[in-house]
Amino acid sequence: MTPLALFKCLSDETRARAALLVVQEGELCVCELVCALDDSQPKVSRHLAQLRACGLLLDRRQGQWVYYKLNPDLAPWVHDVLMTTLEANSEWLEQDRARLGQMGDRPVRAAACC
Template structure:
């Protein structure tokens, strides 16, 4: 992946937070991200679509829900940057992760929003 394209894809705070939350959780759906980020569904969906278009995310459908995960086919340096950014910036995501945690673990969250 071209580094300019990679960093442009992450230049928006909503896209960066979404990507890092997905990195932390392995996979998230739109409703989980809207709750964690305190953003509207259309805004989150638009940013996820941009991350998918950039090749940073993959999605899968389960019923009416779409789940997003980091694209494992990304260049190694991209995966390292994402992982290191998530690891080294816990404070940046602390409130988002706390809101996600308040939704419960994955099975509970699946029953609430998915």
């Protein structure tokens, strides 16, 4: 991934917030991201598809649910940029993290989501 590709991929606020939440949590289900981002499922799914298409995130299916995680094959500098951004801007995601923390019935990774 080139710097241009990374920054283009993260140039939308919804994509940037989703990516950083995934980095922070390790893995999130679409339903968790919908709750955290306080947005519609189609919009969140569209942005997640773009993050997957650019190679930043990987998805996996568990039954009917889709989970997203950071692509482990990314160059170390990409991880560094994301971690630095996350650590230096924690207040930017404060409301997203609060909504995620208040989400009832968060999925259990070995069980069905929502």
